[in-house]
Amino acid sequence: xxxxxxxxxxxxxxxxxxxxxxxxxxxxxxxxxxxxxxxxxxxxxxxxxxxxxxxxxxxxxxxxxxxxxxxxxxxxxxxxxxxxxxxxxxxxxxxxxxxxxxxxxxxxxxxxxxxxxxxxxxxxxxxxxxxxxxxxxxxxxxxxxxxxxxxxxxxxxxxxxxxxxxxxxxxxxxxxxxxxxxxxxxxxxxxxxxxxxxxxxxxxxxxxxxxxxxxxxxxxxxxxxxxxxxxxxxxxxxxxxxxxxxxxxxxxxxxxxxxxxxxxxxxxxxxxxxxxxxxxxxxxxxxxxxxx
Amino acid sequence: xxxxxxxxxxxxxxxxxxxxxxxxxxxxxxxxxxxxxxxxxxxxxxxxxxxxxxxxxxxxxxxxxxxxxxxxxxxxxxxxxxxxxxxxxxxxxxxxxxxxxxxxxxxxxxxxxxxxxxxxxxxxxxxxxxxxxxxxxxxxxxxxxxxxxxxxxxxxxxxxxxxxxxxxxxxxxxxxxxxxxxxxxxxxxxxxxxxxxxxxxxxxxxxxxxxxxxxxxxxxxxxxxxxxxxxxxxxxxxxxxxxxxxxxxxxxxxxxxxxxxxxxxxxxxxxxxxxxxxxxxxxxxxxxxxxx
Numbered sequence: 001x002x003x004x005x006x007x008x009x010x011x012x013x014x015x016x017x018x019x020x021x022x023x024x025x026x027x028x029x030x031x032x033x034x035x036x037x038x039x040x041x042x043x044x045x046x047x048x049x050x051x052x053x054x055x056x057x058x059x060x061x062x063x064x065x066x067x068x069x070x071x072x073x074x075x076x077x078x079x080x081x082x083x084x085x086x087x088x089x090x091x092x093x094x095x096x097x098x099x100x101x102x103x104x105x106x107x108x109x110x111x112x113x114x115x116x117x118x119x120x121x122x123x124x125x126x127x128x129x130x131x132x133x134x135x136x137x138x139x140x141x142x143x144x145x146x147x148x149x150x151x152x153x154x155x156x157x158x159x160x161x162x163x164x165x166x167x168x169x170x171x172x173x174x175x176x177x178x179x180x181x182x183x184x185x186x187x188x189x190x191x192x193x194x195x196x197x198x199x200x201x202x203x204x205x206x207x208x209x210x211x212x213x214x215x216x217x218x219x220x221x222x223x224x225x226x227x228x229x230x231x232x233x234x235x236x237x238x239x240x241x242x243x244x245x246x247x248x249x250x251x252x253x254x255x256x257x258x259x260x261x262x263x264x265x266x267x268x269x270x271x272x273x274x275x276x277x278x279x280x281x282x283x284x285x286x287x288x289x290x291x292x
Numbered sequence: 293x294x295x296x297x298x299x300x301x302x303x304x305x306x307x308x309x310x311x312x313x314x315x316x317x318x319x320x321x322x323x324x325x326x327x328x329x330x331x332x333x334x335x336x337x338x339x340x341x342x343x344x345x346x347x348x349x350x351x352x353x354x355x356x357x358x359x360x361x362x363x364x365x366x367x368x369x370x371x372x373x374x375x376x377x378x379x380x381x382x383x384x385x386x387x388x389x390x391x392x393x394x395x396x397x398x399x400x401x402x403x404x405x406x407x408x409x410x411x412x413x414x415x416x417x418x419x420x421x422x423x424x425x426x427x428x429x430x431x432x433x434x435x436x437x438x439x440x441x442x443x444x445x446x447x448x449x450x451x452x453x454x455x456x457x458x459x460x461x462x463x464x465x466x467x468x469x470x471x472x473x474x475x476x477x478x479x480x481x482x483x484x485x486x487x488x489x490x491x492x493x494x495x496x497x498x499x500x501x502x503x504x505x506x507x508x509x510x511x512x513x514x515x516x517x518x519x520x521x522x523x524x525x526x527x528x529x530x531x532x533x534x535x536x537x538x539x540x541x542x543x544x545x546x547x548x549x550x551x552x553x554x555x556x557x558x559x560x561x562x563x564x565x566x567x568x569x570x571x572x573x574x575x576x577x578x579x580x581x582x583x584x
Contacts (some may be wrong), residue, residue: 129419132478136491178425
């Protein structure tokens with residue numbers, strides 16, 4: 001058996017068309033361009049490259065993009081002052097603070113300086129807390145509106161658009177980062193999966209993975225998850241972005257896994273292309289909430 | 293084999309002695325009595341009884357207790373105004389809002405009206421979010437200080453005081469409430485357990501429970517978890533408080549489970565007696581933070 005490919009690139013094209021329509025309607029209605037402000041201190045190359053990709057997405061969508069850079073030597077107070085100013089800026093609807101921040105900066109305090117209403121990257125504890133507290137799907141949420149980090153939101157969108165049944169399934173999330181693993185686990189729990197979170201201390205990780213109906217990998221180790229770790233027919237969502245000899249690959253050994261899984265995201269072309277589109281959707285949503 | 297009984301009553305006595313000493317030291321140092329304010333709207337009998345139990349604990353510990361009641365007809369604005377006043381009251385260090393609130397009240401908005409610094413019940417999304425984001429044990433937390441709901445905090449304290457190894461173990465939490473199941477899962481994850489969260493939609497719950505090294509029950513169904521759902525030697529933490537023919541019992545069928553488990557909390561006398569003590573510890577901690 002060869003798995004169905006969960007084509008994140010094709011899906012991101014669909015989302016892009018939907019987004020373009022929604023942005024056009026929003027701009028016509030409000031006379032306002034949904035705008036993101038990206039904050040960076042220093043010139044970490046991965047951050048520079050990521051900001052460039054975001055700019056490209058936003059430019060092409062007719063959405064606003066601002067880059068606010070501070071020097072590597074910026075102080076805590078300077079960074080917080082910039083964030084506070086952007087919180088109050090009526091032309092900015094979403095704010096993303098790029099990590100890593102310079103050494104000595106209290107990242108938690110910077111995140112909490114963000115207005116939760118503009119935290120389109122879903123890093124403020126209020127947004128994480130609402131996601132953790134939200135009632136299961138199909139019931140009134142019982143929490144205020146919140147933002148989910150773009151990468152796991154993209155993974156969930158793939159599952160949804162491919163009509164993958166989640167309720168009652170066993171989902172295993174490998175990795176527990178605050179931007180992918182933990183929010184993905186909470187999102188799957190909301191959709192009534194039985195959810196297991198694994199990590200570097202997990203005993204017999206292969207055996208746990210083999211129990212997964214839905215297996216999500218977010219560890220950052222190239223091809224760590226082998227074909228025989230996968231239950232035949234399982235759905236595999238690979239969030240890994242690794243490079244081996246200049247070639248991008250995921251956390252899952254795709255060539256092996258594709259022969260066992262029922263559905264699988266390739267890398268590249270799976271979860272990756274979804275991320276910027278989900279971020280743009282969050283910015284549009286933030287603008288909608290702000291404009292009432 | 294018969295399981296070791298995890299004696300929450302004896303342990304709460306130990307905690308009580310430690311707390312009494314710490315409260316005495318705090319009062320001598322600051323000339324201030326650590327004080328909780330309990331907010332209730334209406335006269336739900338379980339809430340009335342719980343407030344009475346808290347008052348007894350706080351009176352006996354030489355800690356301050358205030359009860360603020362509003363009528364069942366209280367409006368959202370009135371409840372929020374009371375919470376806002378207590379947030380600013382220098383003589384109040386911790387605030388607990390009793391649920392259920394009257395029909396029509398937006399519970400989420402009331403919770404978020406709480407100052408997170410006085411949220412000793414750990415219900416504000418900022419506190420939940422920090423718990424969800426906190427780094428694994430042994431590393432710098434990377435989040436601000438937070439409060440954990442008293443019931444799961446008590447369960448963790450039992451595991452800790454009985455030297456139960458958690459790291460690398462498989463913990464299964466049955467139930468996903470915001471006051472017990474989900475925070476317990478996050479606490480176990482912080483201690484490097486591999487954590488599975490189960491609930492009403494879980495397929496073959498018995499089989500999942502059988503994979504647990506540490507099994508936590510928080511579903512509110514009398515004796516639902518049977519002896520043959522338990523892996524021989526597992527540690528069982530029962531948060532259930534149910535009544536069958538006037539007799540209190542847990543979510544675990546204790547008589548069966550005690551023959552299989554390695555360690556088990558009885559009901560009554562397990563997690564229950566820990567709860568008010570953990571709440572009092574949270575209030576002392578809040579007072580410490582407020583007094584610097």
